[in-house]
Amino acid sequence: MAVVVRQSAEYNDAIHNVFTDYGIPFFMDQSKDVLHHPLSEFIRSALETVLYGWKHEAVFRCVKTEMLFPEDGRMDRERYDRLENYVLAAGIEGRQWKSPKGWKPLLRGGVEDEPAEADARRVAEFEDLLKARKELVSPLARLERAIAKAGTIRGMCEALFDFLDRSGAASRLERRSESDLAEGRPGSARIHRQLWDGVMNLLDQLVEMAGEEEVPADLFAGMVETGLESLKLSAVPPSLDQVVVGTMDRTRTGDVRFSFVLGASDGVLPMRMQEDGVLTERERESLGDLGLEMAPGMRRKLLDERYLIYRAFLSPSEGLWVSWPLADEEGKGLYPSEYVRHLRKLYPWLESRPAAAFPEKDEGERELLEYMELPQRTLSYLMPRIRSWMEGGELSGLWRDAYNWFAVRPQWQSRLQAMLDSLSYANQEAALTRRTADRLYGSRLTASVTRMERFVSCPFQHFAIHGLGLKERKLYKLQAPDMGQLFHAALSRVATELGEGWGRAGSEEIKAISGRVVEELSPRLQSEILLSSGRYRYIAGKLKDIVSRAAVVLGEHARRAEFQPVGLEVDFGPDGTLPPLDIELPDGSSIRIIGRIDRVDAARSDKGLLLRVLDYKSSATQLRLEEVSHGLSLQMLTYLDVLLTHAEKWLGSAAQPAGVLYFHVHNPVLSVPSGLEPDEAAAMLLKRFKMRGLLLDDADTVRMMDGAMEGRSDLLPAGFKKDGTFLSDSALASGRQWELLRSSVRRTIATIGQSVKDGEIAIRPYRLGSKTPCQFCSYRPVCQFDPLNEANEYLKLGTPGKEEVWRSLEELAEAQAEPACAADMNSEPLHMDPAPGDMQSAPRDMGPASRDRVSGDMSPLKGTADRDENGDGRRS
Ligand code: SF4
Structure with a gap:
């Protein structure tokens, strides 16, 4: 047939x-195309490696054929994976492959940390990488030399044959062939042998046709590639x-x-x-x-x-x-x-009739029976019928009988169950058990604020990073977080060097210090990436300009403000300058919040000690109240909370909140239709650096941050009317409102902490306007979030106005009606037990997703009466 x-x-x-x-x-x-067989791939990638500058893609393609691994099994796949990770992170490329000189252990820690000596384990791992490098590079380097020396096609064919021979390609293929045969794949077993013969024939033909021709090596590689492309292997029945x-x-x-x-x-x-x-x-x-x-x-x-x-x-x-x-x-x-x-x-009497791949809905029993000749096939046809029935459609008697036939036969039950499960598949994750969550995260939760915000963005992303420990491969390239690290570390050093004299220093002096600081820090970034090429050296120059410009502007801030830095890069946590922030969770356990605050400024007034938090950002950032209330922006207010909580012990007296402010570190270009006087340009530039955030609504306090303020401030998100009151668009919060924010943030953290401990890992990213965390998330291949799948919906967050947020925070605080709410905010941490109805401002419904699942109950169907017991035509 x-x-x-x-x-x-x-x-x-x-x-x-x-x-x-x-x-x-x-x-x-x-006939089978053999271009992607490991032997063809080995030959092509080896030639590409040695002839086209040892590009890491070509080297890895060659390595992945496993033809270069020592035959005694010393080089296992995992060792190679570590080598690949190292090469990608360290940016090993081209000639660097051939010499171990440029290979150094990767730097650990941030830019601001002093480089530490590698420990014994890391040294041993690195030495193993060097050995692996040598094992891979030696045969390729030998092929490179032999081809360079050969000159003629014959010489190059001999070099290639020698390379294949030394790498034991023939015996490796023989082993693959035997194992395929043993595993019942005779066709594929035959291909390994046929291909080896095909390659030998190809080399013979090249020598016969043009062996003594002198051709460039890349032309030879092209001839081999074309030969491999045209090799077609036939399978024998x-x-x-x-x-x-x-x-x-x-x-x-x-x-x-x-x-x-x-x-x-x-x-x-x-x-x-x-x-x-x-x-x-x-x-x-x-x-x-x-x-x-x-x-x-x-x-x-x-x-x-x-x-x-x-x-x-x-x-x-x-x-x-x-x-x-x-x-x-x-x-x-x-x-x-x-x-x-x-x-x-x-043949006019010939009959022709349509044949559908799947039975039509209105087909009669006789036609349907034709689709039910074999059980496996019948099962595939049955499932769409059951799906349509679950959605309210009809299920004819014949399909019911078919279902019952499978349901009562033990040998079909596992397959039937698997198919029923597939019908109810919802791309969602049930919560982890408490025990699993404890084992993953520790029975005492310790976390940064960023991690809390991440949980609110998407619980599954939090689980992927902090539970499964998934990380993206480190690549040798300068990314936004690297630049952010450099800015933070550089500005912190500038502040340390200039101290209180920052406001008095001239711009040239500030620029000189900033430039030197960036030069000192640059080598610590990503294995000296900023020194690695002309392009990166140019980028280093640009980064120097950015830091210098920002430092000069911060000098102007210092000149106009009575607030002075009292802490730079302030760590809070078990070994930090300040203790961690402990917040009690509803179940009686607690969460420990740790982190690092970029900069803390303080000033004394008749209201006592005033503190403000300053955060350097490499992109323009705003503090949006609705994001605070949803739990998406907790960082600045938590930092302020830490400072207020520990101010007495740290600075000797209790403190009041003066503000939280973001400073955008950048180097803006002014574009104006006609020229500007230097003073005008400086004023315009200053406005581009205006800080964003929230301030205490007290005119004296605000003037202490910008003494030169008349009307709208150049430095702060606030301004005065002529009558001395604030402009309506000023970003201000009263003392009461700061309290509301502080307790709201604590409640939110407590809710998040409890959800983490309860094992919540739902695939439920938020959507706020057009913003979602999925846009830049690397974990999509893991979560498989698909908004078209009805189980995968965004958690749509509202965008209440400022007044609405304040009102709802006030209502929450009133509803709480616990004496603890009125606790002195400057004393020990508050311990709040959010009541169940208290969570409107908390991030989300943290409960595990409740979904209707098809029960997979495989008891036989009895008929229409049974199905309609809910009165809606569906099975209960
Ligand atoms: S892609 Fe979206 S849903 Fe998936 S883990 Fe990331 S944020 Fe969550």
């Missing part, structure tokens, strides 16, 4: 699936007792009793030909008449095409079955082939 098609690619998958489902043995007669599946132009079906010709549509049978040569058909004929040997022309090809069809139709001795598709995969209608018309004309 044979199945014949004109073009195989379109039918391969369908034939494979259907024949496998029906358990029919078949043989696909097609492992037995005769099977259906042969092939194309008309390749397969000789021989004596078959029945033949099935698929895809007999117009344009395919016969194949539509296109003239693509330079010569017309007439010119070809004229040249042929003159005795020139020509490749087959259009006419010849059309005749051949007819012959192929003739042979396919006439080869079976007992029956021919011809089918054609009614539409292509885009739904565009197709016409049957002209041969179908011929057949109908010749």
